[in-house]
Amino acid sequence: MDVLIFLIPIALVLGGVGLVAFLWSLKTGQYDDLEGAKWRILDDDDLPERKNTR
């Protein structure tokens, strides 16, 4: 059962990474607009520098 010494911390850290990632995404406002997000992936000209300087 010695393998638990590795497995449990790994499981907790992985879970913790997921939690932190979620809290970060929440903090940066990624859940503010649930409707818009699905459309934004279709918006393919998100490279304004190239477009504007031409």
Next chain:
Amino acid sequence: MTVHQRDWQAFVVPADDGAVHMDLAVDGITCAACMGEIERGLKRLPGIRKARVNLTSQRLAVDWVEDQTGADEIVAELERLGYAAHPFDPASQKERQDKTGKQLLRCLAVSGFAGMNIMLLSVSVWSGNASDITPETRDFFHWLSALIALPTVAYSGQPFVKSAFRALSAGRLNMDVPIVIGVGLAVALSVVQTIQHHHHAYFESAVMLLFFLLVGRYLDHNMRGRTRSFAENIAALKAEVAARINPDGSVREVPLSKIAAGDLVLVAGGERVPVDGVVSSGISEIDQSLVTGESVLVPVKPGQRVYAGTLNGAGALQIRVEAASGATLLDEVNRLLETASQAKSKYVRIADRAAQLYAPLVHGAAGLTFLGWLLAGMEWQPALVIAISVLIITCPCALGLAVPAVQVVASGQLFKSGVLLNSADAIERMADIDTILFDKTGTLTLAEPELVEEIDRQDPVLALAGQLALASRHPLSMALVKATGALVPLADVQEVSGAGLETHVDGQRLRLGSPLFCGARTEAIEERLLAVPGASLLAIQYGEEPVRLLAVRQKLRSDARDVVDQLKAQGYALEIVSGDTQPSVAECAEALGIEDWQAAMTPSAKIARLEALQADGRKVLMVGDGLNDAPALAGAHVSLSPVSAVHLSQAAADAVFLGKKLQPVFDALRLSIRARRAIEQNLWISTVYNIIAVPIAVAGYVTPLMAAVAMSASSLAVTANALRLKWGNRVAADVEATAAFGPAASTKGE
């Protein structure tokens, strides 16, 4: 359309390092292309830091450096791109960031993370218990679970603890009280069991329970947030601003919250009066239909009182804002409103009623279990463990989801049929209804007046009159413009304030306005008014031709008769309570086939009628839009208001319906009955689950595994049952739409 310059300083709020922030409601954002277009278009302006469209709430947030560009340039750019934008009054926007929603999501994330990890450990323990786990490993796993569960419960349990505490300190019981007790005891018991090296701990039950409940809570919050932001957008699009005349004579548009008593406000022709006050200069006619229900225009002159929400006719008015000071209509309405809403707050929601039944029952059962096992000769400690496990297994997980799940699905469906809910429990209350009171003007009829007769668009005189009418924003002129479809205005139009318009065409004089202004005979006027009760007359005089009289009146909503027939077929008692005059209400009632009607009612007469009905044990739905309906709206068992209603009425109503049709009223009633049924079914599912689970728990056979499985299964059953409402409604709506009204019946809310 804006005539005056806006005072933009009143709409912006300071942001980080010298920038300013403004929120705008934007009309007509429908897709990704609009979003990209707006954001890219705005970023081309100098000084724009951030422009972000939120498609969920249909809003635009802009941050910019103030000395490089101005708010009016931003609005102008949006207009150039083809979008009408209206800034929010920062004072009226309650929650810009939606803090509650984010807090709930954080709690949800924490409990989800904890639940997964504890479950991982618990499954190991359960399988280990069945095979060969060593007591040391099991204790280690339990301690590890405790380490995760204790902070999680402390953090994620906050929304429930707060709500339970609020309820208890107000001397009430709500569903959160048994939830908090159950979760708290489960954790405490588990810690004790862990210390004493027992086989079982209930950490995963406590955390999973919180997770499921938070899911319900978040969904509920999200749906209500969406309706709320939509309602706020409507308020902003209605541009609730007033043109204030500053002491130096300049006119600036400012949000209503910045207007104080004593300010002088300019109301141009055709605009809504934004405030209550006294006319200080100017003469005009006022359409008071929103306030008194009367459809006829009332002339006003200096010294007379005007009310917010009424529509100004042709002349410009300067109005001195007054602090409400006794004996006015508005004061009376406010007073009635207060007493009426107190009566309504007595309503106890189904979930809380269930909790009031449920909590004593379950806690009693747990107490009896403890006593029973003691009497049977058990030690006090294992008896307590069994008693607590009764509480854990009955902890109202499904019950906590039973009502919110249905409400979320139902309010989503209502949103699609064009009904926005103001209060969360309106759906439950709407299912009780047996009597419906309708206001007439603006509710059964549309708010905007229209020509009564069809007119011949080829008629040259009418066409000319239509062109002349373009010069005025008087509601009657606008009705004529709409009917004639005139586009090109005439030159050299003179406006005679409070009377009409005059110009010369081909050397002939053309007049449009009040019948007397155009020289109509009194007999002709009286005859016309008798034929079309409640109408306002618009007269046209062209050269030597006889004067023409056009009757203008608010028309019935196009589907009013159909909806009334449907409601009658469902067995509802219908009644019209109107502030309008006798003949016009009588005609309307006859056209709709409603036998019970009363005319010329004051706000207090309306509420008296309402109370008389309620004293008979009737459950009344009030549908109305005017200021005069507001007390009745607040006092009725449940109330609906069209989106064109005055602000006060919308706030007093439980729900607002959109569009030019009456159909949403019927849809709302039908849906709420279905929702009520689903709520009851869900409560039964929870009850049946408890009937099965409690004896097992009382007998002392409950293991944590059983608790986890039972809890998840009952939550899923309840959620699935709520979703059935959505599925069933779509089929029903499609069938009805094609059968009765054609596809036009369900257009709102994409």
